[in-house]
Amino acid sequence: MITIETQEQLDTLKQENDxxxxxxxGAHCGVCQTIKPQIFDKFxxxxPNLEMVYIDCEQMQEICAQHGVFSLPVVQVFFMGQKFIEEVRGxxxxxxxxxxxxxxxxMNS
Incomplete structure (x- = not known):
């Protein structure tokens, strides 16, 4: 799972991946640290065609705010650059x- 450090990096991945x-x-979010390896291992x-990335909101507050993330954890899934799924907290x-x-x-039908 790639760790995102800039908005440009995230934008590029949205464009390049279906x-x-x-x-x-966040590093201090116990739930986040627990589900991160579970999501990566299972998904x-x-x-295999689903690119997965991680954004540490404690370090990248601006990126998180731009995506409307104000509580943790949040999972957003994009298909063809558009957000289709968002899961928040529990x-x-x-x-x-x-x-x-x-x-x-x-998509495959």
Missing amino acids: ALLVLFG SVKF FSLIALEQEVEKVFAK
Whole structure:
């Protein structure tokens, strides 16, 4: 999972990848640090075409604010540069996986 350090880097990844998952978290967010490897391990196997990146909101506050992220964790999933999915704070990784799967299925049909 790539760690994003600039808005330009994120914009480029949105343009270059058909599917991009962005995890907004923080070093002092226990939930963020717990789900980060779970998302990476599970989703990288199930969705090999899904690029995954991490943004540390404690370090990159401006990027997080530009994306409307004011609580942690937040997952945003972009397809073709457009945000399709957003999960905030208490969410189910299983439900997130199912949502991503639905969008991939629609894109491939």
